[in-house]
Amino acid sequence: MRHVYSLEGLAPLVFRSGKPFGAQAGADGAAFPPPSSLAGLLRTLHADQTGAPFSDALRELAVAGPVLGWRSAAGILPLLPKPADAIYLKNEQDEIQVMRLAPTRLPASCGTDLPSGLLPLMMPHRLEGKPVPGAQYWPLEGLLRWGQGENLAFDYLKTHGLQELTAVARTHVAIDRDTKVASDGQLFQTGGIDLAPRRLAVSGKPEGGWAERDLVFLAHSEISLSPTLATFGGERRLSRLQPAGANVWPQRPAALEASILAAGGLSLTLATPALLEAGFRPGWLDERLQGEHPACPGLRLRLRAAAIERWLPVSGWDLAAHKPRAMRKAVAAGAVYWFELLSEPPADFLAALWLAPLSDKPQDRRDGFGLALPAPWTPVA
Numbered sequence: 240m241r242h243v244y245s246l247e248g249l250a251p252l253v254f255r256s257g258k259p260f261g262a263q264a265g266a267d268g269a270a271f272p273p274p275s276s277l278a279g280l281l282r283t284l285h286a287d288q289t290g291a292p293f294s295d296a297l298r299e300l301a302v303a304g305p306v307l308g309w310r311s312a313a314g315i316l317p318l319l320p321k322p323a324d325a326i327y328l329k330n331e332q333d334e335i336q337v338m339r340l341a342p343t344r345l346p347a348s349c350g351t352d353l354p355s356g357l358l359p360l361m362m363p364h365r366l367e368g369k370p371v372p373g374a375q376y377w378p379l380e381g382l383l384r385w386g387q388g389e390n391l392a393f394d395y396l397k398t399h400g401l402q403e404l405t406a407v408a409r410t411h412v413a414i415d416r417d418t419k420v421a422s423d424g425q426l427f428q429t430g431g432i433d434l435a436p437r438r439l440a441v442s443g444k445p446e447g448g449w450a451e452r453d454l455v456f457l458a459h460s461e462i463s464l465s466p467t468l469a470t471f472g473g474e475r476r477l478s479r480l481q482p483a484g485a486n487v488w489p490q491r492p493a494a495l496e497a498s499i500l501a502a503g504g505l506s507l508t509l510a511t512p513a514l515l516e517a518g519f520r521p522g523w524l525d526e527r528l529q530g531e532h533p534a535c536p537g538l539r540l541r542l543r544a545a546a547i548e549r550w551l552p553v554s555g556w557d558l559a560a561h562k563p564r565a566m567r568k569a570v571a572a573g574a575v576y577w578f579e580l581l582s583e584p585p586a587d588f589l590a591a592l593w594l595a596p597l598s599d600k601p602q603d604r605r606d607g608f609g610l611a612l613p614a615p616w617t618p619v620a
Contacts, residue, residue, distance in 0.1 A: 240461070240463075241459060241460065241461055241485075242459070242460055242461070242462065242463055242464070242482065243457065243458070243459050243482070243483045243484065243485055243487050243488045244281075244457070244458045244460070244464065244480055244481065244482055244483055245308065245310070245315060245455045245456070245457055245458075245480070245481055245482075245483040245487070246277075246280075246305070246455060246456040246457075246458065246469075246471060246478050246479070246480050247310075247434070247453075247455050247478060247479045247480075247481075248432075248433070248434040248435070248454075248455075248456075248471070248476070248478050249468075249476070249477040249478055249479060250431075250476040250477055251407040251409075251431030251432060251433045251476065252272070252431050252432055252434070252471060252472040252476050252478065253429050253430065253431040253472045253473035253474050253476060254270055254271070254272045254273070254276060254432075254472045254473065270404065270406060270430055270431070270432045271305075271404065271432070271572075272305055272456070272471070272472060273512065273553050273555065273569075273608075274302070274303075274304065274305065274511045274512070274606050274607030274608050274610075275553070275555050275564075275606045275607075275608070276471070276472065276555060277302060277304050277305045277456065277458055277471075277607065278302035278605070278606040278607055279555070279556075279558060280469060280471050280480075281300075281302050281458060281460055281462050281464065282297045282298070282300055282302070282462070283558070284462075284464050284467060284469060284480070285297070285300065285462045285463075285464060288464060288465060288467070293558065293559060298602060298605065299605065300460065300461060300462050300605070301460065301461055301604075301605040301607075302458060302459075302460040302462065302605070302606065302607050303458065303459040303460065303594060303596070303607045303610055304456065304457055304458035304459055304460075304511070304607055304610075305456035305457065305458060305511070305607075306318070306319065306456070306457040306458075306459075306488075306489065306510060306511075306610075307319075307376055307401070307454060307455075307456065307457070308454065308455050308456070308457045308487070309378075309401075309452050309453075309454065310452055310453055310454065310455045311451055311452035312451070314484075314487065315455065315457065315483060315487045316378060316379070317378070317379040317457065317487070317488070317489045318376040318377065318378060318379070318400065318401055318454075319376065319377055319378075319379055319382050319489075319508075319510050319612070320375065320376060320377075320509070320510065320571075320572040320573040321373070321374060321375050321376065321377055321400075321573055322377075322382065322385065322508050322546070322573050322575050323340075323546035323547060323548050323571075323573045323574050323575050324339060324340040324341070324360065324546040324575045325337055325338070325339060325340070325385065325391075326338050326340065326370055327370060327371050327372065327373035327393060328366055328368035328369065328370060328371070329368050329369055329371045330366060330367060330368040331367060331368070335371060335373070335393040336366065336368070336393065337373075337390065337391050337392070337393055337396065338362050338363075338366060339362065339363060339385075339390065340360040340361065340362060340546055341360060341361065341362075341363065342358040342359070342360060342543055342544035342577050342619050343358060343359060343360065343361040343619065344358060344619050344620075345359060354520075354528075356527070356528050356541075356542075356543070357528070357542070357543065357544055357545065358543055358544040358577075358619055359544075360544060360546055372402075373393060373396060373397070373402070374396040374397060374400030374401060374402055375400075375401060375402065375403050375404075376400055376401040377396060377399075377400045378399045378400055379489050380399075381395065381396060381399060381400065382508070382612065383492060383612075383614070385614075386506065386508065386612065386613075386614025386615070387498070387614065387615065401454075404432045404433075404434075404454075405432065405433040405434075406430055406431070406432060406433075407430070407431045407432070407433045408428050408429070408430050408431075409428065409429050409431070410426060410427075410428050411426070411427055411428070411429065412425060412426055413425035413426075413427075429473070429474065431472075431476070434453055434454035434455065434456075435453055436450040436451070436452065436453040457483065457487060457488060459488050459594075464480065464482075466479075466480065466481040466482065467479075467480055468480075488594075489510075489594060489612070491589060491590075491593040495589055495613070495614070495615070496587075496588070496589040498615040499580075499584075499589070499613065499614075499615045500584070501615070502615035502616055502617045502618075503579065503580050503617060503618055504543070504577065504578060504579045504580055504615070504616040504617060504618040505540075505577075505578055505580070505592075505613050505614060505615060505616055506575055506576065506577045506578070506613070506614045506615075506616045507575070507576045507578065507592075507597060507611035507612070507613055507614075508573070508574070508575045508611060508612045508614065509570065509571070509572045509573060509574045509575075509597075509609060509610070509611050510572060510594060510610040510611065510612055511572050511596075511607055511608060511609060511610045512551050512553060512569035512570060512571055512572050512608060512609070513569060513570040513574070513596075513597060513598050513608055513609030513611075514553070514567060514569050514570075514598045514599065514600065514603045514608045514609065515570060515598065515599055515609075516599045516600075517599075518568075519545060519547050519570060519574075520542070521542075521576075521597055521598075521599065522599035523597075523599065524540075524542055527541070528541055528542040528543075529541045529542075529581060532591075532592065532595075532597065533596075533597065533599075533601075533604065534591050534592060534595035534596065534597070534604075535584070535585065535588050535591040535592055535595070536585075537582070537584070537585040537588075538580075538582070538584050538585060538588055538591075538592070539580075539581040539582040540578040540579065540580065540581060541578060541579045541581055542576060542577070542578055543577045543578065543579050543618060543619065544576075544577040545574065545575065545576050545577070546574060546575040547570055547571070547574045548571050548573065548574065549571065550568040550569065550570065550571065551568070551569045551570070551571040551572075552566050552567075552568065552569070553566065553567050553568075553569045553608075554566045554567070569608065570609075576597075576611075577616050577618075578616075579618040589613065592611075592613045593612075593613065594610045594611065594612060595610070595611065596608055596609040596610050596611070597609040597611050
């Protein structure tokens with residue numbers, strides 16, 4: 240049986256990415272908790288609540304997440320990272336459009352330095368404009384519509400999405416043990432993310448009220464837990480974990496499987512960072528970029544294109560070994576992979592693919608690295 244939990248930050252939460260101190264987390268998403276941090280939290284709580292010893296058996300418990308969610312009186316709406324195949328462009332009339340990048344075959348007279356067999360990404364039409372910032376997190380409903388090929392308005396994403404996580408920096412000093420005063424020149428900062436409701440500005444008044452919704456993290460796991468307070472992230476900042484309804488976790492559309500079969504191909508958009516041994520390329524693909532998805536044996540795919548932004552550093556603390564984990568380079572959430580179907584998919588393949596991890600190592604998949612949302616895609620001839 241699978242369980243869904245919401246995790247509410249009761250203070251700004253601190254997560255480090257493995258970058259040197261001074262390289263503060265910001266809009267690039269480095270402050271977002273890695274899947275391994277959430278997996279470690281749920282496994283630790285399971286051991287605390289059941290009295291289970293810390294052993295390799297704990298690592299076998301699978302956890303999916305974290306997924307961001309808007310929480311209000313009406314419930315929790317999932318938010319997913321902006322897909323890498325979408326860019327915000329402002330034209331000469333100061334209008335902002337959400338432009339799509341799609342795999343496209345170049346004319347015979349043109350070439351690229353992409354690996355053999357991969358198609359370049361291009362906009363459907365030329366637009367004179369400049370890239371501008373926009374919503375970094377999209378509502379699930381909007382992301383599904385985008386995957387079906389529907390264009391989205393910038394104002395829609397601005398209203399229903401999230402521009403960026405609120406970063407909070409705190410400055411600390413080192414205290415001399417002998418004099419009990421601050422040591423000269425020894426300052427450092429910790430950067431955290433604040434999930435609390437935002438204060439709203441009201442025209443003509445210095446301050447308005449508070450927003451009617453806040454942010455929570457969502458987790459999906461086989462681990463059964465009772466509601467509790469927990470320390471999530473660095474500096475032992477408190478969070479509240481409690482069960483959420485099963486329908487809070489992103490649900491797959493009923494007609495999606497038929498759409499993928501009719502298209503003959505699919506795209507996979509990362510909801511969490513993925514750890515791949517071959518850099519951008521999943522290790523379950525061979526030299527011809529063909530292979531079987533690890534979550535769906537029998538489903539043979541061929542990679543045709545990929546939209547990937549800057550790699551993300553992932554580190555953490557190894558509780559069993561009592562030492563920091565080595566930093567690894569992850570494919571950032573939002574990356575999009577386009578695949579061609581090479582065989583008839585097995586029955587009910589979408590249930591196996593929906594938010595299934597595509598990372599290479601089984602332990603990374605159990606930790607939740609590489610959760611991906613499928614969508615239909617018609618391969619380029």
